[in-house]
Amino acid sequence: MIGSLLIVGLVGYGVYWAFFDMNRLPTGEYLTEETSPNGKYTLKAYVTNGGATTSYSVRGELVFNDKDNKTKNIYWNYREESANISWTDNNTVIINGHTLDVTREKFDFRRQ
Structure with missing residues (x-):
């Protein structure tokens, strides 16, 4: 029983890592x-080209200027080629119409 749960847990983590990990x-x-x-x-916004079989995607990378420029991905959206970024306050950013509190939120089209 415990072995089965361990295997299911490892497979579940493997699927998450392979398909949903924003890193x-x-x-x-x-x-x-x-x-x-x-x-x-x-x-910072980047555009990725998936090749002939997929559309362009935009990735948003948050840089922590106070913490030795550490980064984390907070935005990933499919079928976009440009990024319109505006800050509404010190912690809230709007990226292509998606409002995010950068201290705790992320947007990933795969989870919608």
Whole structure:
């Protein structure tokens, strides 16, 4: 019983890692960037070309300017080729119409 649960858990984690982990997204080509009003964050946008079988996608990478420029992906959307970024306050950004609190939210089209 425990062995079966362990196998199911490992398979479940493998599927998540292979298909849904935002740390494994393709790098892409740089599009644009915008810095938060207080300068604490910078959001950089990249476009990725999936080749002949898939459309373009936009990846948004949040840079922590106060923490040695550490980064994390907070935005991933399919069938987009450009990024319109605007900050509404120090922690809230709007990317192509999607509003995110950068301290706790992410947008990933695969989870919608």
